[in-house]
Amino acid sequence: MTSFLYRLGRSAFRKRRWVLLLWVAVVAVVGFKGLTAAAGSDDSSSMPGIESQKAFDLIAQRFPGAAADGAGARIVFVAPDGQKVTAAGNREAIEKTVAEAAAGGQVASAVDPFRANAVSEDGTTAYATVTYKVTGKDLSDGSRTELQRALGDARKAGLTVESGGDAVAAQTEAGGIGEAAGVLVAALVLLVTFGSMAAAGLPLLTAVIGVATSMMAILALSSAFGLSSSTGTLATMLGLAVGIDYAMFIVSRYREERGKGHTSLEAAGRATGTAGSAVVFAGLTVVVALAGLSIVGVPMLTKMGLAAAGAVLLSVVIALTLVPALLGFWPDAVLPRALHRRIRKSRGAGAATSTGAASVSGAAAGPGAGAGPRESRWARFVLRRPLPVLLLSVVGLGALALPVADLQLGMSGDEAKPTSTTERRAYDDLAKGFGPGFNGPLTIVVDAQGAPDATGAVNTIVKKIAATDGVVSVSEPRFNQAGDTAIVSATPSTSPTSKQTENLVHTIRGERAGLESATDATFQVTGTTAANIDVAQKMQSALIPYLAVVVGLAFLLLLVVFRSLVVPVKAAVGFLLSVLASLGAVVAVFQWGWAADLLGVEQTGPIMSMMPIFLVGIVFGLAMDYQVFLVSRMREAYVHGQSPGRAMVTGFGHSARVVVAAALIMMSVFSGFVTAGESMIKMIGFGLAIAVLFDAFVVRMAFVPAVLALLGHRAWWLPRWLDRVLPRVDIEGEALTRADVEGKALTGADVEAEATAHGDTPGAQPSERSRETAGI
Known part of the structure; x- marks a missing residue:
């Protein structure tokens, strides 16, 4: 794979104009299709497999027009x-x-x-x-x-x-100024990390192109596949996240290779071959996590997951083709000032290579050019004290995960909105005037088709439900035209999100078996409150299988990438620690109310039902990104002959700063949602930001190097029989260290010979042809 990507990067660099024209054509065609496509149907409320959905479908069948979707x-x-x-x-x-x-x-x-x-x-x-x-x-x-x-x-x-x-x-704006501030902070982090406007802007540009293309593709396919406007939410979020990350890692590796003395053409090829290999496998892990959302059995989640997976794949393709092509247009603009000055000075002095690469070999190339002093200092500290670092990270994350034991899933409504909104004040006024359960009535659908006396059967069931503890009142039954089905509204004595109301729903459903045998009629419980309870239970029961699938498949991918049994296990354990700790923090703030005032959370309550699934999917993808990019550099150093400890320090020094920058960017973007007015948006933004914080700075920067330092050579052990079975992918760029790669690296002599063949004299400004050959 490394050799193929190496050639792909060089080809994109040399044929940059054609690559750019191709992407312009793709964006134009997809954009036109998206803007002219018919709108898709919004089936986001469909939730097959739960009783409340079955009851809703029965109402639509027996009471035509009753399920009107008007506002x-x-x-x-x-x-x-x-x-x-x-x-x-x-x-x-x-x-x-x-x-x-x-x-x-x-x-x-x-x-x-x-x-x-x-x-x-x-x-x-x-x-x-x-x-x-x-x-x-x-x-x-x-x-x-x-x-x-x-x-x-x-x-x-x-x-x-x-x-x-x-x-x-519909009038309420869920956004806040924090989103724009988050993007601004992300741009500043890129600028500080790379020290170059071009290097900072290129990842943002390609990420925006990828997100825009993905959204236009979703719009173009919305009618054919029943995609709604909400389908692209996750695709936008993840497309922007991984798009920045993937482009940033390739640009960083390009700067490093230029600092080693390679020409711009050769550096683009090597960056695409090495960092590009990591991008491919990191992208595959994200796709696994997103496609795994389909096992939950919720159409909306399946479509959102698959759409986001497509956005991630598009980000990978852009990183492997458009990024090296854009580097071809501005090969020196992305370099740090020191290296840029050296190259210009070398050209002015008539250096042998038109890029000046030979004379600047070993020059600092910014992040990724070598083991940074701060990063290496921390890595050496972990190497000396791996056990305390490991214990501290595990105990700390474990303590933060304790609130997960009290996790309560649900769907908050107007009661979770700020008191500054009229919806929240209307909710409070109704609860005060009519009782706390008035805002969440239960709808009972009685099916008496098989009963000899439909009216008598319905009345018997209604009386039984009215006599149930926790029911304040029951409305008069409303029969359909055929007289064999009735709808009844039951008002609980407790609020819609309380545990008592959930228990009441289970109690009413538990009475069904006895009433069916006595009346030959059956009933189902639905309504917003019952639906929220059913959805929460469905999400909670799907969480463990979802985790097992995505972690299992990712284990296989990481096994192939790192050719180690320990590294994939360590990656999975670290991911679980960060996810559980972030969920624990969400429970502590939004359910228990700890520090809720600092985030502007005015009403605590259950955690949004889909929050854990979203958190697992998104954080898993980002965590595996950081895992692949960080540990692949460690394995690269190990494969090239360094000792396990030295390889850990070298790989950490090469990648840590860029991984930190990527994490800070994601935290900035996600934290921007905390300023939103909606409690649910706050919850998502806070959960994702804190999860990235835990995973990038605790798991990847402390837990991972501590485990590797403790295990030494054993961390990279793989049984011989398994080593023979697994395919080899060479993510470390071993093939590039040998002279058997098609299209070998261009040296200064190669460039001089190419320039002479096209009429250029050594030391003079190169012609357009020689510039293209040399990669200027």
Whole structure:
């Protein structure tokens, strides 16, 4: 593989114009297809295999039109202290507000609270429901403005008026200035790391090209494969992350090879052959993690995972082709100033090589050019004291992982939003006026097709559910046209996210067997609250199989890459430590409330159901990136004859600074989401940022070198029979150290001979042809 990638890098460098034109054509074609493609259907709510989804499908079948997907808004009215909403003046203002809301252009209906019995027992609170003809994403700004204008009359009358629902939530911007700040910090980290605007900008440029192309491809395929706008969320996040990482590692290795005295052409080939090999296998581990999301059995997750996997593959291809091509246009611009000055001085003095590489051999090339003093100092410290470092890292991460034992999954709603939002205030007003369970009613679907007396069977089931502890009230059953199916709404006494409500759902379902035998009818529990409970259980049960699959497949890949039994095991253990520690930190902050005020978390509650799966998938990919790039340099030094300890120090010094830079970039990007207004966005941003912190700085910088230092030669041991079976991939560039690679490195003499053949004289400025041959 190294030889193939070496030739690929040289070819892309030499034929840079054709490579650039090819990528411009690809971006143009994919962009045109994406912008002109029909929108895909949004099936993100589909969750097969759970009872609440089966009940929802039954409602859609037996009650045609009942499962309308139009947006909805709930207007909550609260009377001033000492008054009631039923007072003449208040009632008149409420009725006027509802009538004005009903007159909106996209409104299907608006229900008066006094006609719908939507007034609290104490008369202090009432609510009106507004239903729209279109979905939330299709609701116009004018319709939202009309709704807010309608609320003004009731407020003028002295009533407190708040609103909730997806029609209102669509107005809420989840973003914050932190996202832009995160990208800015990432650019600054690249600039500080490389000391060159070109070297810092090239990874950002190629990453943006990759993300834009991926998103346009997702849009182009949205109609054919049922992809929605949310499908590209993970693809954007990971495409940007690995796109920067992969390009940065190749640019870093290119600078290192130039510092060793190689021509720009040869350096591009060697960087693509060595760092490019690591990019390929790092990308494969990420693809394994993302494609593994399909085993969860959730269509949305499967599509998001596969789309993100495609984005990662595209990032790999861009890193292997477009990056060396762009280096061909500006071969010296990405170099540090010291090396750049040496090359220009060498050219001016008429050096033998047109790039001046021969005279600057061994010059510092910035990150990756050699073992940095700080990095090597830390590596030598770990080499001297491996056991304390190992114990401290394991014990520290283990302690941070302890809160995971209390992990509670769920889906928070308006109660998790800041109190500055009208949705949160409407939620609180309804809970105060109608009880904490009012915001999360349970929908019971009774199927009495097989019962001789459908009405009697439904009434028997309703009475039993109403008598269940924890149920405050049960609505009158609403039958379908055939009279064999009914829908009932049951209001719990506790909030939707409480453990008591979850237990109540299980209790009601546990009564089904006895009622079925007594009535010849059956029922299912659905609704938002029950669906959230079912999804949480599905995600929790899928987490362990998902971990087993991705870690197992990654073990096989790393076994092939490093030809060692210990290194893949160490990588898997380190990854599990970082993931568990980050989940523990998320539980401590967002569920227990530790330091929640510092992050602006106003309401603690269950952890988002998909958070652990997302965290495992994304962090696994990034962790394996850092593992491959860091340890491959250690193995490269070991294969080339260094002792295990010395190889660890050498590899650490070569790669640590770039790995740290990559981790800081990812932490900056992810931390930007912590400033968002939505608690769920905060949770994702915090979880990913803290996971990268633990994995890059604790696991890869302490745990990994400590294990290697303790094991010595045994770390690279592989049984002979397994060594014969495994394919050889030469990720360390062993083939490039021998003279048997097709298209050998160009020396100064080669360049001089090539220049003379095209009419250039040694010491003069090279012609365009000789410049291209030499790689200038």
